Amino acid sequence: MRPLPNAIRLRIVELAQLGIRPCDISRQLRVSHGCVSKILARYNETGSILPGAIGGSKPRVTTPTVVKHIRTYKQRDPGIFAWEIRDRLLADGVCDKFNLPSVSSISRILRNKIGNLSQQSQYESGKQAPHPPPQPTLPYNHLYSYPTSKVPTPPGMPTLPGHMAMHRIWPSSHSVTDILGIRSITEQQISDSPSFSSAKLEEWSAINRTNFPAASSPLVNGMDKPHLEPEAKYTQTPSGLPTVNSYVTAPSIPPYHPPTQVSPYMGYSATTSAYVTGATWQPASGSALSPHSCDIAAPLAFKSMTANRDAIHPVAASAL
DNA sequence: AACGTGACGGTTGAC
DNA sequence: CCGTCAACCGTCACG
Numbered sequence: 001m002r003p004l005p006n007a008i009r010l011r012i013v014e015l016a017q018l019g020i021r022p023c024d025i026s027r028q029l030r031v032s033h034g035c036v037s038k039i040l041a042r043y044n045e046t047g048s049i050l051p052g053a054i055g056g057s058k059p060r061v062t063t064p065t066v067v068k069h070i071r072t073y074k075q076r077d078p079g080i081f082a083w084e085i086r087d088r089l090l091a092d093g094v095c096d097k098f099n100l101p102s103v104s105s106i107s108r109i110l111r112n113k114i115g116n117l118s119q120q121s122q123y124e125s126g127k128q129a130p131h132p133p134p135q136p137t138l139p140y141n142h143l144y145s146y147p148t149s150k151v152p153t154p155p156g157m158p159t160l161p162g163h164m165a166m167h168r169i170w171p172s173s174h175s176v177t178d179i180l181g182i183r184s185i186t187e188q189q190i191s192d193s194p195s196f197s198s199a200k201l202e203e204w205s206a207i208n209r210t211n212f213p214a215a216s217s218p219l220v221n222g223m224d225k226p227h228l229e230p231e232a233k234y235t236q237t238p239s240g241l242p243t244v245n246s247y248v249t250a251p252s253i254p255p256y257h258p259p260t261q262v263s264p265y266m267g268y269s270a271t272t273s274a275y276v277t278g279a280t281w282q283p284a285s286g287s288a289l290s291p292h293s294c295d296i297a298a299p300l301a302f303k304s305m306t307a308n309r310d311a312i313h314p315v316a317a318s319a320l
Numbered sequence: 321a322a323c324g325t326g327a328c329g330g331t332t333g334a335c
Numbered sequence: 336c337c338g339t340c341a342a343c344c345g346t347c348a349c350g
Contacts, residue, residue: 001330001331001345003344003345004344022323023321023323031346032347033324034324035344035345036323037324038325052344054333054342054344055332055343056333057333057339057341057342
């Protein structure tokens with residue numbers, strides 16, 4: 001089971017916001033009502049229409065940096081308890097509460113990786129400063145910090161109001177694949193209102209391919225580069241951070257973008273919000289997107305708002 | 321009939 | 336390269 005294409009997810013939310021009953025959405029889009037329910041519930045809770053990250057294992061919190069710090073602590077105070085190390089990791093900013101190893105993990109590190117520390121100092125020789133600057137480890141578990149109710153606000157990410165919740169999302173790679181593989185969406189039979197789904201998604205796709213090698217070519221909808229999809233999956237830097245900065249350059253940083261945020265979330269958050277907010281839907285080339293493009297974006301970006309509900313939406317017309 | 325929810329089997333990707 | 340594991344997915348069935 002692969003996640004539904006984002007276009008369909010978007011339409012589910014969109015139709016729901018237009019007052020269409022979930023059962024009707026289910027029938028129209030040929031998606032089980034359970035799925036509609038789940039997507040809507042998730043959207044209401046998180047503001048995100050995007051699927052979660054599938055696959056992979058939880059990134060380890062006991063990174064080499066953490067191990068190094070633990071070793072340092074142990075060397076400086078051989079009698080230190082694991083829980084004290086844990087506190088120090090937190091206090092020194094080596095870890096935050098989201099990637100702080102458990103006491104048992106620290107104990108295991110002490111036992112397995114560090115062992116008898118009193119004789120083991122070669123690791124700290126030479127250039128290794130006795131007091132390495134507290135270099136916060138990167139939020140390794142960012143992939144798992146997307147906004148389900150299970151996971152609190154990610155590190156460095158303030159709790160966001162509802163309409164900002166999108167910024168907490170780090171979607172799955174396959175989501176990116178879905179997004180970038182918009183081709184598959186446009187090939188699907190969901191485009192009974194092509195003025196919305198295909199056009200906007202193609203636009204979105206094009207925008208988000210901006211920095212791809214062939215992006216400067218008149219790439220309209222990505223149809224000419226279907227083979228781009230494998231590479232379109234986000235890649236990860238050695239630090240585990242996705243290299244999504246290419247997305248950030250989309251001419252669509254939301255106006256409410258937290259200005260000081262520098263986190264892996266932001267890279268995608270721009271994209272994410274672009275996906276659901278009006279900003280990105282603005283035709284980059286000035287060409288005609290469907291005139292209602294912002295009607296959708298607004299209620300999606302500000303899900304609590306019910307404005308513009310009186311504006312008859314072409315999708316609604318096609319949906320009914 | 322509509323809808324929320326948990327079980328289930330499938331898919332995915334890091335390790 | 337392959338298996339394991341743990342995450343999510345959508346569907347289904349039940350209440």
